[in-house]
Each structure stands twice: as C-alpha cells, then as structure tokens.
Amino acid sequence: MENLHASPQVTLIHRPSKDRKRDPVQQRRAKFVSKLEEQKLLLKDPNHIRTVQRWVKVDGERQATAKQQTVRSSRLASGDSSNSLP
DSSP states (O other): OOSSOOOOOOOOOOOOTTTTGGOOHHHHHHHHHHHHHHHHHHHOTTEEEEEEEEEEEEEEEEEEEEEEEEOOOOOOOTTTTTOOOO
C-alpha cells in the first residue's frame, strides 16, 4: 500500500482570489476599516472634513467636482451634551 500521508515538505500557499472587490464580506470590512480610520482622524482634529469627489453634468459633459462633508463622531454623547464617553 502507498503512503497516503502528506510529505513534511509540502506547504500550502494562500493566494487571494482575483474577485476580492466583488466579495461582499471584504467590501464591508474595507468600509468598516475606512470608517475607523476616519474616526481616528476626527480624534486628532475635531474639525476634520472629508472631501469626496462627485461627478456632475455641465453642458452635457461630466465633470469631477470636490464636495466637502463633515464627519460625525461615533461616540455617544452623555446627557449633558459633553463629548465624554459614557
């Protein structure tokens, strides 16, 4: 009978799939990480403003414009409207 056990020289290599952008779990994780990084920036600078690129039609042609959005803190405010953690 042949030896069916794996050789100790065999190694498994994990290669990420090419369709990582289509994986909904990976998309949610990436979005969550970006939101956490944004909250870190907000802790450093309470006046942090996110700049988002938008496309608008001007005279029938699409043009990129920059739009600024305020970033809200994800911390819960206490009853006296202070920014301390509960």
